[in-house]
Every structure is written in structure tokens, then in C-alpha cells.
Amino acid sequence: MDRVWLFYAIQIAASGYAFLRGGAPERLTALALLLAAASTGMVQRDTPVLFAGLEVGVMIIDLILLAVMITITLHADRFWPAWVTALHALGTGAHLARAISPDVIRLVYAVLSAVWSYPIVLLLVIGTVRHSQRIRARGWDLDWSHQDPTTR
Template sequence: MFYAIQLAASGYAILRGGAPERLTGLALLLAAASTGIVQRHVSLLFSGLELGVMIVDLVLLAVMVAITLKADRFWPAWATALHALGTGAHLARAISPDVIRLVYAFLSAAWSYPIVLLLVIGTVRHSRRIRARGWDLDWSRQDPTIR
């Protein structure tokens, strides 16, 4: 179910969003696909530190931080903060292997849905600004006369 939602949201962002929405949509889509590839056997999921998933999450976090720092938008900061919380679940598991398997799974994945929602909201708002004024800055300190 999540993959279908992610694919729809990312597709919408890629088709209708500005550069921050397109890049975030692509990054989220690639991260979701990569996570599916690196996850261990289903019966073993989250029974230990999910190293492959943690690496995917750390790479995605770096990409999202870069987008947040450059984008002329506020929503990427919220999405990055939520993803940082999910990535922190790996740290909690690494520090304390006694973290309950279900808690680890929930904490690392639960933030994905609000992040996708923020991407959709950001894309809708970008589209509205384009319709209202004919342009929308993608990156901070960008000259609005250059499109």
C-alpha cells in the first residue's frame, strides 16, 4: 500500500512540482525502492539493526538536508525533521539492542506517511503559486526574473 501511495505522490511532484518537489519526490521514490531491495528476509525484519535500511535512510537524510538548506520553501524542513526522527530509530536500536522489534519497526517507518503528505501539500501549493502569479522561486537567493 505504501509503495502505491509513494509512487502516486512522487509522480505528482515530478509532474507538477518545482525543483525542490521534483528532487524530493525522486529521492523518496528511490529510497523506498532501495529499502525494499536491502531489507532482510521478512521473518527477520527489525529483529536486529537494519544496516541496509539505515544506510538508505542516512543517504536520504543527507539529500533532504541539502534540499532544505537550498529550497525557497518551508515544507522541506518539516519533512527532513520527520525523516530525522525515523532515522534516529536506527541509532536507538544500535545503542540499545533491547528496543522492542515492533517499536523499532514503527519508529523507523511511521514518519513516511506524513512526509509523503507534506510532499503532496508542497506540490499543490507550488502549483497554486504558479497559477496565481505565473512564477515561483525554487531556490533561495534565486533571481525571480530568471525562470
């Protein structure tokens, strides 16, 4: 359980940084990741044995987060959300694998659904750093693809 609290600390720190220094895509992603982590923690709190079967609650949260990340990816004037979306899709795919084949080993299911969270948080930090660098270098940075650069 210590690794869960460590992840929460990393997630909160990365999200805090994104809220302070990021643009709209970074802040929305940070909020979505925080809400997903908190929701997952609440769903799993009452489960006596985790990943023994299909984690329906976690799967629903992951699918909602995937939809949010796809939306951000399609509209953001950034490339890093595509990587976040792809990694999260891999984690969400673990639920599909478990649903198709209940024989998937419990540990494999648990690791495949969660291991992508760490690089996702790292990508959020990298995206925020890059946004800050662009702001410092040119004084502005578009948040959304459809945004008019003359209205910054």
C-alpha cells in the first residue's frame, strides 16, 4: 500500500506543478488524472481482494479518463497528450484482456492496468516544462489547435 501513497504524492506534485505553470491542456489533464486517481482509490477501498476478477469500477473510471484524454488530444496544440492517451489506452486494454480471458493472472492484470500511470505523470511534467519554456522564449503558447494566434 506504500506504493499507492507514493504514487498519490507524485501525482499531486505533478498536478500542482501543471496547475501553476501549465496551459489549459496541462491543467485539464492534471485535473482529470487527479479525479481518476481519487475515484479509483474510492472504488478499490471496499474491495477485499483486488484484481481477482474484472475490476468493473476501475474499468469505468479508466474508460471515462480515456474519453477525456482523447478529447484533450484532439483539441490541444500539443503532442504529448497523444502519448498520454496511448499509454492510458494500454492500461485500459488490460481490462479488455481480463474480460475476454478470465484466466489472465491476477498480478499481470494489476500491473498492466497500473504501470502506465507513472510514465503518464512524467509526460504531464514534461509537457508542463515545455509549455513554460515556450512561454519564456516567445511570451505566448497556444493551448488549443483551433485557437486564433492573434487573440492571445
